[in-house]
Amino acid sequence: MSHPRHLTLHSDETTSVSSSSSSPERAVYDDTDFFTQRNDSQSSLGVASLRDMTMSSSLELEHRISPVSRLPPELLISCFSKLNSSMDLRSCMLVSKTWSRNAVDLLWHKPLCNSWANLLNVVQAVRKEDSYFPYFALVKRLNLSTLKDQISDGTVQPFTCCKRIERLTLNECSKLTDHGVVSIVNGSNSLLALDITGLDAVTDHTLGAVAEHCPRLQGLNITDCSKVTDESLIAVARSCRHLKRLKLNNCTLITDESVTSVARHCPAMLEIDLHNCRQITDESITSLIARGRQLRELRIAHCSLVTDNAFLELPKHLAFDSLRILDLTACHQLHDEAVEKIIETSPRLRNLVLAKCKDITDKSVHAITRLGKNLHYIHLGHCAQITDAAVIQLVKMCNRIRYIDLACCHRLTDASVKQLATLPKLRRIGLVKCQAITDRSIMALAKINTEVSLLKSQAHSLLERVHLSYCVHLTLQGIHALLNRCPKLTHLSLTGIHGFYMREDLTAFCREAPPGKSPVAPDPARQQREMPMHVFVNSGAEFTEHQRNMFCVFSGPKINQLRDYLNNEEHASIYDTEGTMYDDRDAEDGEADQQVTGMMHATGLGGVDDEDMNDEDEAGEGSQCGEAPDS
Numbered sequence: 001m002s003h004p005r006h007l008t009l010h011s012d013e014t015t016s017v018s019s020s021s022s023s024p025e026r027a028v029y030d031d032t033d034f035f036t037q038r039n040d041s042q043s044s045l046g047v048a049s050l051r052d053m054t055m056s057s058s059l060e061l062e063h064r065i066s067p068v069s070r071l072p073p074e075l076l077i078s079c080f081s082k083l084n085s086s087m088d089l090r091s092c093m094l095v096s097k098t099w100s101r102n103a104v105d106l107l108w109h110k111p112l113c114n115s116w117a118n119l120l121n122v123v124q125a126v127r128k129e130d131s132y133f134p135y136f137a138l139v140k141r142l143n144l145s146t147l148k149d150q151i152s153d154g155t156v157q158p159f160t161c162c163k164r165i166e167r168l169t170l171n172e173c174s175k176l177t178d179h180g181v182v183s184i185v186n187g188s189n190s191l192l193a194l195d196i197t198g199l200d201a202v203t204d205h206t207l208g209a210v211a212e213h214c215p216r217l218q219g220l221n222i223t224d225c226s227k228v229t230d231e232s233l234i235a236v237a238r239s240c241r242h243l244k245r246l247k248l249n250n251c252t253l254i255t256d257e258s259v260t261s262v263a264r265h266c267p268a269m270l271e272i273d274l275h276n277c278r279q280i281t282d283e284s285i286t287s288l289i290a291r292g293r294q295l296r297e298l299r300i301a302h303c304s305l306v307t308d309n310a311f312l313e314l315p316k317h318l319a320f321d322s323l324r325i326l327d328l329t330a331c332h333q334l335h336d337e338a339v340e341k342i343i344e345t346s347p348r349l350r351n352l353v354l355a356k357c358k359d360i361t362d363k364s365v366h367a368i369t370r371l372g373k374n375l376h377y378i379h380l381g382h383c384a385q386i387t388d389a390a391v392i393q394l395v396k397m398c399n400r401i402r403y404i405d406l407a408c409c410h411r412l413t414d415a416s417v418k419q420l421a422t423l424p425k426l427r428r429i430g431l432v433k434c435q436a437i438t439d440r441s442i443m444a445l446a447k448i449n450t451e452v453s454l455l456k457s458q459a460h461s462l463l464e465r466v467h468l469s470y471c472v473h474l475t476l477q478g479i480h481a482l483l484n485r486c487p488k489l490t491h492l493s494l495t496g497i498h499g500f501y502m503r504e505d506l507t508a509f510c511r512e513a514p515p516g517k518s519p520v521a522p523d524p525a526r527q528q529r530e531m532p533m534h535v536f537v538n539s540g541a542e543f544t545e546h547q548r549n550m551f552c553v554f555s556g557p558k559i560n561q562l563r564d565y566l567n568n569e570e571h572a573s574i575y576d577t578e579g580t581m582y583d584d585r586d587a588e589d590g591e592a593d594q595q596v597t598g599m600m601h602a603t604g605l606g607g608v609d610d611e612d613m614n615d616e617d618e619a620g621e622g623s624q625c626g627e628a629p630d631s
Helices: 032-036 041-045 057-064 073-080 086-093 097-108 116-127 153-161 178-185 204-213 230-239 256-265 282-291 336-345 362-374 388-397 414-420 439-445 476-485 524-530 533-538 545-550 557-567 584-588 616-624
Strands: 141-143 167-169 193-195 219-221 245-247 271-273 297-299 325-327 351-353 377-379 403-405 428-430 465-467 491-493 553-555
Touching: 073 097, 086 097, 116 153, 153 178, 178 204, 204 230, 230 256, 256 282, 282 297, 336 362, 362 388, 388 414, 414 439, 439 476, 476 491, 476 557, 553 557
Parallel strands: 141 167, 167 193, 193 219, 219 245, 245 271, 271 297, 297 325, 325 351, 351 377, 377 403, 403 428, 428 465, 465 491
Antiparallel strands: 491 553
C-alpha cells in the first residue's frame, strides 16, 4: 500500500487529502520513489491531476522529467555501454538532449568505417562546422583496414582534424604513403597505438613524425614496412619511452643499433616481434631480455644470426619470471646448451617454439620438462633428433600441455603418441610426416581401450585440431574411430594418406586445394630455401598439380558431414584395406618432397599445416596464443 505524502503548494494551508500515515515526509524527487514505490502519481498525490494544483515552476519541471532521466550521467553511460548495436545508440541519442550528451561519446569513439558509404557519412560529420556536437573531437579509435584497397592519402585528409585519436589502424592500406600517415599523426599527442602493417611506401619520415608528436605511444606495428631504418626507430625509442608492444616483422634494414636502443630506453616493454629481421644478432637478444624485466613475449623467428651466446651471456643468478612466450623458429645455430639456459632463467614459460632448431636433442627436451605445469604450448617440429624417451618424459612432467607439434620427428613411434593421449587438456596435436605411427596411435588419441576412457568425464577426446598428413600407415578404420570419439574436432588434415585422397566419395567433404602452380613459377624447393617461411606460406601459388591431387584437409561443418557419411549403415562396407597401402613411388617423387614440411606456422603460433596454406581461420590464431587459463 502506497503511503500518502505532503506536497508544498503556494497555499501554506493546502495538504494532501490523505494524511493518516505516520511515515516521515519525503521530497517528491526522493530517489527511493523510483526503486521502491509504484509509479502511480495519481494515487500518491490524492488529486485527479497535477493540473488541478498550483505548483512552483521548479517542482512542475521535476514532475515532467521521468525518473530514468534523473539518473546521474555515470549510470546512463554505463547502461548505454551495454548496447551492442550502433543503431541502438543512435536511437538513444534521439530521446533527449541529456541522453544525447551521454550516448554520443560511445557512438563516436570508434566510428564504423566498414563500407565506403559509412566512411562517407563519417567524413561528412567530422567536417561539418555547425554540428550540434564536435564529432571530430570525439573520435578515439579509427580503423580503416576493412577498406584497405580503397584508402589513399586523399581519403584520410578529412581525419587530419581528429587530434584525439588514441588507436589508429591502417594495416594493409597499401596505397598510403608518408604524406597520408603523417597528416594524421601530426598533433596527435593522445595516440597510444599505431598499426601500419603492410605500408611498404612508408619510410623514416613517418616514424620521425611519430617520435615528434606521439610521446604517449605504447604500441607500434610496422610489419612489412621494409624501408624503415635504424635512424627513425632510434628516434621513436628515445621519445616514446612508454612503448610496450613493438612488431618489426620483416623490417630487414633494422640492426642491433636500433633494437638495443629500444631495450635501453623502453623499460616497460612487454612484447617484441623481430620475425625475419635478418641483421639482428646476439647483442640485441641479450639486451632485450636482460633489460626487459617485464618482457612477456619475445619472437625472433628466422633470425638466423642468433646463436647460443644470446642466452649464455645473460646475467648470472637472474630469473626472468615475466617471460611467457618465446619463439625461436629456424634459429639454426641454437643447441642444447642455449635451451638449458633459457629454461633456467625463464622458469615460467608457457609457450615455447623451437621448430626447425635441428641441432637440439633429447637433452633439450629433458630441460624443458622442468617447466612442469607452466608449459601449455610446445612446438618441436623438424627437431628430428628427438626420441620417444624424451617425449614420454615431457608428458609425464608437463601434464597441462594443450598444444604440441612434433611434425617431421621421424624417430617417434606409437609409444610417444600413446603417452601424449594421456594429456587431460590436449586440444591440438601435430604429427605431420611422423611416418612410424600406426592406427594404434589413433586409437589412443580416440581414447579407445585406454584407462582414461574409464573415467566418465573423459569418455570422449577433447581434441579440436589433428594434423596427420603423410602418416602413411594410417587406415580409414582408425580415422573413422577418431572422428567418432572426438566430438569437438574442427580440423583434420590427412594429405598424402592413400586411403583418403584416392577416394572421391571422401574427398567430396574435403576443403578445396590451394591454387596450382603457375607454369613460369620458380622451383618451390629453391623458393623455400631463399624466402622466409611466412612469405612461402602465404604466397598462394606453391602447389603443383601432384600436391593438389594429394591435398586432403577437412574443417568446420565438413568434419560432421564426413563423420555422418562414414557412420551411415548404407556405407558400412566402404572400408578398403588394400587401399591403405602407401605407394613407395610417391615418396620418391621429387614433387612430393616439395611439400612444405608440416610445421604449423610457428611465428604466429597458429597451427597452420604445411598443406594448409592460405587458410584464414588458422592464420588468425597467432594473436590468441597468449597465456591459457589454468582451468
